[in-house]
Amino acid sequence: MRVRKRKGVAEFLAAHSDKVITAPADWTVVFGNQKPLQIEVGCGKGDFILGMAAKYPEVNFVGIDLQETVISWALDKLLEAPLPNVRFLLTNGAALTAYFAAHSVSQMYLNFSDPWPKTRHAKRRLTADSFLAIYKELLSVDGALTFKTDNQGLFEWSLSNMSQYGMTLDSVSLDLHRNPELMENNVETEYERKFSRKGQPIFRLAARFEAGDVRA
Numbered sequence: 001m002r003v004r005k006r007k008g009v010a011e012f013l014a015a016h017s018d019k020v021i022t023a024p025a026d027w028t029v030v031f032g033n034q035k036p037l038q039i040e041v042g043c044g045k046g047d048f049i050l051g052m053a054a055k056y057p058e059v060n061f062v063g064i065d066l067q068e069t070v071i072s073w074a075l076d077k078l079l080e081a082p083l084p085n086v087r088f089l090l091t092n093g094a095a096l097t098a099y100f101a102a103h104s105v106s107q108m109y110l111n112f113s114d115p116w117p118k119t120r121h122a123k124r125r126l127t128a129d130s131f132l133a134i135y136k137e138l139l140s141v142d143g144a145l146t147f148k149t150d151n152q153g154l155f156e157w158s159l160s161n162m163s164q165y166g167m168t169l170d171s172v173s174l175d176l177h178r179n180p181e182l183m184e185n186n187v188e189t190e191y192e193r194k195f196s197r198k199g200q201p202i203f204r205l206a207a208r209f210e211a212g213d214v215r216a
């Protein structure tokens with residue numbers, strides 16, 4: 001979803017260039033430590049990534065979005081409740097290999113990604129092949145990609161695309177909020193709160209790029 005540009009947004013982000021990264025950087029230098037790195041592509045207003053960072057202080061989190069104004073709203077929240085293990089990165093998910101070394105990311109999250117329902121826009125979906133190729137390069141060998149959405153069409157398409165791509169599906173839920181085991185560690189996103197309050201089921205999958213268990 002496109003939002004209207006916030007007044008003075010470029011200056012605001014520039015004034016917090018320690019928290020909002022806009023150029024390739026060494027993440028161990030940015031965070032000042034070597035903790036494992038987890039990222040969300042399309043982080044929106046940041047509720048998920050900030051919630052994860054509060055819950056898992058031993059992990060570094062980067063929330064990525066391509067809209068300046070959206071990132072500025074996430075920054076508002078971070079400034080209100082500071083956490084040392086979160087940064088935001090202003091860029092397009094299609095450019096991530098310029099920002100992260102190969103296999104340097106331990107977990108990746110896609111939450112309520114734009115559905116791009118028209119077939120002619122399928123390549124823009126964040127679960128399209130060109131994006132999967134990027135995630136494969138970024139993720140560590142045992143790293144997982146977790147995807148949540150309210151959009152059944154995008155979910156089904158993504159499931160099929162990921163399995164055709166050769167990914168291994170670790171878990172699939174067609175109603176996350178009725179799965180106590182998955183809900184135990186679930187951190188809600190803005191969209192998730194909105195849709196689940198309306199009673200809509202939330203779809204969730206976790207998948208990896210390496211082949212599944214090979215049993216002798």
Ligand code: SAH
Nearest residue numbers: 042043044065066092093111112189190191
């Ligand atoms: N994850 C949040 C926001 C979902 S809305 C939540 O669950 O509430 C989808 C977000 O993805 C928007 O903020 C949009 O700007 C961002 N987005 C869409 N395409 C993107 C891309 N190619 N790279 C980075 N961010 C993208």
